Amino acid sequence: MNLKKSALLILLILVIDQWSKIYIKTNFVLGESVDVFNWFKILFIENEGAAWGAKLSDIFPITDRSGKLILTIFRLFAIFGIGYWLNDVIKKKSSKTLIVAVSLIFAGALGNILDSVFYGLIFNESYNEVATLFSSEPYGGLFHGKVVDMLYFPLIDTTWPDWVPFVGGNNFRFFEPVFNIADTAISTGVGILLVFNKKAFKHHDEEASGSVEETENQESLKE
Template sequence: MNIKKSVLLIVLILIIDQWSKIYIKTHFVLGESVDVFNWFKILFIENEGAAWGAKLSDILPISDSIGKLVLTVFRLFAIFGIGYWLYDVIKKESSKTLIVAVSLIFAGALGNILDSVFYGIIFNDSYNEVASLFSDEPYGKLFYGKVVDMLYFPMVDTTWPDWMPFFGGSNFRFFEPVFNIADTAISTGVGILLVFNKRAFKNEDDEAVLGPSEISEAQDALKE
């Protein structure tokens, strides 16, 4: 897989991701939802932190504002790191599986960093109103944007039986996290690396395998 196909895949994911986020942001009030199926909803929420809404300020003795800035800067460094990884695997003509996986991870990471960096200065607030694109009254500052999430799959929404220890009577919902297209791309890329690990790193493994003559020379060298 060459760099042109990789870029095409990344651009395609970014277009779908950003289009879906901008559409939700400019058509939904925060917290509004639409039932597509019983097990699938479009639910508009905004994520100010990392995965599952976690915040650095919940872990470290820092303010929410500083925690948000640190997280955004970290994401920027991660983008450069993943971008170099993608460039390296393409340059080395690694397996198509590996290039596709890294391309998906890069596209997803870039999609979410666009929210974090720019959304705070191009949208107004979504509380009790539908936001406007390029608003005169943006809700935040550069690097302080919120990530837009909307895909929600509550495939199981029930209550634990009363007789069950510890959990009896409490609500159980699967799958509860709300995510977006960028998150899906990242998860898919990581999943490919985990499930198809041998295929993804096939070229690297092949290069590491020594032939009979190389093995013999290595054995002789060890004896000396």
């Protein structure tokens, strides 16, 4: 897989991801949901923190605004790191599986960083109103945007039986997290690396094996 094909894959994911987020942001009020199926909903929420909504301010004695800035800067460094990795595996003509996986991870990370960097500048708040694109009253600033999530799959929504210790009578819902297309791309890329690990890194393993054999042959000739 060459650079052009990788770039097209990344661009496709970014377009779908940003289109879906902008559509949700400009057509839904925060917290509004639409039932697609009984196990799939479109639910508009905004994530101000990291995965699962975690905030640095919940861990360290800093303000939410400072925590958000630090997190966005960290994500920017991560983007450069993933981009370097992607460029490296393409140059080395690694396996298609590895290049696709890294491309998905890069596209997903870039999709979410666009929200974090720019959405605070171009949207107004979504509380009790539908946001406006390129609003004259933006809700944040550069590096202080909130990531838009909307895909919700409550595959199981029930109540624990009363006889179950500790949780009896409590609500049980699976799958709880709300996510977006960018998150899906990242999870898919990581999943490919985990499930198809040997296939993904096959080219590197062959090179390493070849180098060892070449070294052994050279040593045997010297003897």
